[in-house]
Amino acid sequence: MSDVVLKNIGKTYLNGFCAIPSMDLTIEEGEFIVLVGPSGCGKSTLLRMVAGLESITQGDLLIKGNKVNEKEPADRDIAMVFQNYALYPHMSVYGNMSYGLKNRGTSKAVIAEKVNAVATMLGLEELLERKPRELSGGQRQRVAMGRAMVRDPKVFLFDEPLSNLDAKLRVQMRMEIRQLQRKLGTTTLYVTHDQVEAMTLADRLVVLNKGVAEQIGTPMDLYNKPATPFVAAFIGSPSMNLFDANLTEKGVSLSESLYLPLPHAHRGSIVWGIRPEHLAIVDEQDADFALEILAVESLGAETLVHGVLKDGSVQGKAMVVRLAGPHNPELNSLLWLSAPATHWHIFDAITQQRL
Amino acid sequence: MIENRPWLTFISHATLMLGIALVALPVWMALVASTHPASAFGVGHIPLWFGSAGMETWQTVLFEQAGNGIDTPVWVMMLNSLVMALGITFGKIAISLLSAYAIVFFRFPFRNLCFWIIFMTLMLPVEVRIVPTYQVVANLDLLNSYTGLTLPLIASATATFLFRQCFLSIPGELVEAARIDGAGPWRFFFDILLPMSRTNIAALFVILFIYGWNQYLWPLLITTDDAYYTLVMSIKRMLSVNDGDIAWNQIMATTLLAMLPPVAVVIGMQKLFVKGLVDAEK
Numbered sequence: 001m002s003d004v005v006l007k008n009i010g011k012t013y014l015n016g017f018c019a020i021p022s023m024d025l026t027i028e029e030g031e032f033i034v035l036v037g038p039s040g041c042g043k044s045t046l047l048r049m050v051a052g053l054e055s056i057t058q059g060d061l062l063i064k065g066n067k068v069n070e071k072e073p074a075d076r077d078i079a080m081v082f083q084n085y086a087l088y089p090h091m092s093v094y095g096n097m098s099y100g101l102k103n104r105g106t107s108k109a110v111i112a113e114k115v116n117a118v119a120t121m122l123g124l125e126e127l128l129e130r131k132p133r134e135l136s137g138g139q140r141q142r143v144a145m146g147r148a149m150v151r152d153p154k155v156f157l158f159d160e161p162l163s164n165l166d167a168k169l170r171v172q173m174r175m176e177i178r179q180l181q182r183k184l185g186t187t188t189l190y191v192t193h194d195q196v197e198a199m200t201l202a203d204r205l206v207v208l209n210k211g212v213a214e215q216i217g218t219p220m221d222l223y224n225k226p227a228t229p230f231v232a233a234f235i236g237s238p239s240m241n242l243f244d245a246n247l248t249e250k251g252v253s254l255s256e257s258l259y260l261p262l263p264h265a266h267r268g269s270i271v272w273g274i275r276p277e278h279l280a281i282v283d284e285q286d287a288d289f290a291l292e293i294l295a296v297e298s299l300g301a302e303t304l305v306h307g308v309l310k311d312g313s314v315q316g317k318a319m320v321v322r323l324a325g326p327h328n329p330e331l332n333s334l335l336w337l338s339a340p341a342t343h344w345h346i347f348d349a350i351t352q353q354r355l
Numbered sequence: 356m357i358e359n360r361p362w363l364t365f366i367s368h369a370t371l372m373l374g375i376a377l378v379a380l381p382v383w384m385a386l387v388a389s390t391h392p393a394s395a396f397g398v399g400h401i402p403l404w405f406g407s408a409g410m411e412t413w414q415t416v417l418f419e420q421a422g423n424g425i426d427t428p429v430w431v432m433m434l435n436s437l438v439m440a441l442g443i444t445f446g447k448i449a450i451s452l453l454s455a456y457a458i459v460f461f462r463f464p465f466r467n468l469c470f471w472i473i474f475m476t477l478m479l480p481v482e483v484r485i486v487p488t489y490q491v492v493a494n495l496d497l498l499n500s501y502t503g504l505t506l507p508l509i510a511s512a513t514a515t516f517l518f519r520q521c522f523l524s525i526p527g528e529l530v531e532a533a534r535i536d537g538a539g540p541w542r543f544f545f546d547i548l549l550p551m552s553r554t555n556i557a558a559l560f561v562i563l564f565i566y567g568w569n570q571y572l573w574p575l576l577i578t579t580d581d582a583y584y585t586l587v588m589s590i591k592r593m594l595s596v597n598d599g600d601i602a603w604n605q606i607m608a609t610t611l612l613a614m615l616p617p618v619a620v621v622i623g624m625q626k627l628f629v630k631g632l633v634d635a636e637k
């Protein structure tokens with residue numbers, strides 16, 4: 001049975017700003033859904049609507065088949081982890097984790113049992129008596145998750161829970177969240193603007209752009225078959241090389257003098273793209289085009305080469321190439337590249353849809 | 356700032372000691388004066404060392420009668436003062452906590468207007484509205500009663516404002532977390548808000564207790580029955596007997612007794628008080 005259903009959900013703020021025009025999403029039981037998008041696209045708004053912290057101005061929200069539009073957050077059987085953790089500063093870790101259960105009239109013995117079980121799972125046994133200010137950032141994060149877990153809710157909601165942690169801890173907590181979620185099997189809605197976090201955590205991703213879901217699908221779907229140039233640019237790092245181009249009988253025309261052969265081409269303006277990792281260095285005679293190298297970023301395992309396309313025009317188009325392993329090409333020299341047609345992404349320039 | 360300059364240390368200590376001496380000297384003199392018999396003051400100089408009548412004076416004043424035309428013993432007036440001071444303090448804190456709670460956390464029409472109206476009452480302390488307030492209290496038959504002593508002084512814009520600032524600094528996420536944890540308005544108030552503002556409450560308690568204890572004009576006006584006299588106002592009354600007959604020893608003993616409770620409150624709550632003024636633990 002589907003767990004959480006968003007039917008034609010919309011949000012217009014009191015000041016008349018329409019943050020979410022209309023959105024449909026069906027989340028299966030135990031699924032890990034990540035909402036991702038640039039800042040201000042309405043991720044938090046959507047999550048808070050599911051939580052009940054923001055009113056729903058249009059459409060229906062169903063949790064386990066029940067319409068919960070008008071229900072208080074506490075009655076929706078959800079638990080939320082906030083960006084700044086929002087731990088009660090005057091309560092101990094135990095107090096923080098047990099507060100929700102206490103308010104629901106759970107007996108002391110049951111509370112103690114549940115809190116202890118969760119604390120063991122998260123490695124918080126030693127810290128139960130401490131106050132939040134006596135904890136490190138990572139520990140606070142864990143307590144915040146523990147507080148959500150003890151209630152054993154139907155849905156977990158996370159709003160950028162890792163953005164206050166340092167890079168290393170973030171990677172570790174990311175793995176932990178994923179493992180815990182698998183173990184508990186709780187349906188999860190997770191907001192982030194970090195596409196790596198999104199790709200690694202999600203069963204399915206929702207890419208939001210100005211309140212509209214550009215594409216919903218598995219991370220690999222989105223990577224291999226982005227539906228729009230926006231998704232193509234957003235998913236993957238460094239992001240896809242995208243160019244405005246034309247389809248002509250000679251193939252894809254990136255500029256007056258540069259054509260990439262494509263049989264049975266229609267005519268029209270398109271957006272043509274290829275990921276940095278799909279460009280390959282070849283000999284001059286096999287190359288599709290040449291890149292003038294402007295900068296090289298060596299990361300050890302891979303090398304990112306930034307350059308401009310040598311296509312005869314004065315203002316070259318910027319392009320990034322990602323090469324495996326260390327390379328040391330000379331600046332301002334030419335790099336001959338081939339762009340295999342199997343890895344092309346072509347979008348209609350007008351409808352912005354994948355062709 | 357840690358500095359090690361002997362001169363600076365010396366001067367700052369000397370200044371502090373001078374300050375202490377200035378403050379303590381009158382208290383010392385009052386203490387000494389209370390131990391001399393009433394007749395010792397006619398001769399024109401003030402004694403600087405303890406006399407022999409101490410126990411006797413203090414006992415009379417405290418348990419029998421305050422003297423100088425006031426027949427009630429000091430302990431009764433002390434009790435009156437205490438009831439009034441605590442009534443005012445708790446009343447003010449309770450009311451301003453609740454009004455600040457409403458103003459900060461609830462959306463109701465004319466919310467801001469309400470706040471500004473409360474804020475404007477800052478301009479209307481008892482002294483300004485004393486005649487109409489007296490009228491109201493008299494009409495309600497509250498002269499010579501504890502209710503009459505405390506009620507008109509309870510509303511407090513200052514405390515409301517202070518709590519409003521304190522509540523506003525509580526992060527919105529915390530409020531939402533409590534909502535998700537199933538805390539209704541009352542639970543939230545008692546479980547989250549009160550404990551989080553307890554240092555503020557303590558600081559206010561000290562300030563308001565002293566304010567209440569030192570009330571003079573209002574009790575003077577509405578108490579005509581000895582049984583409701585408060586300590587601070589009665590001292591003035593004790594001075595209004597004929598010049599030659601003033602029993603200074605009794606007055607001094609009463610004065611010292613009047614100083615004790617505020618001092619006790621300040622010392623007792625010093626730690627919380629300072630914490631409340633300095634940090635808010637958020």
Ligand SMILES: Nc1ncnc2c1ncn2[C@@H]1O[C@H](COP(=O)(O)OP(=O)(O)OP(=O)(O)O)[C@@H](O)[C@H]1O
Binds near residue numbers: 013014017040046
């Ligand atoms: N209370 C409000 N009233 C009016 N507009 C709002 C309100 N809250 C948010 N918005 C607007 O709604 C849009 C979406 O906001 P939201 O907080 O959901 O963004 P977000 O995707 O979470 O961004 P970020 O990644 O920066 O957190 C923004 O353009 C914002 O300005």
Ligand SMILES: [Mg+2]
Binds near residue numbers: 043044045
């Ligand atoms: Mg947000």
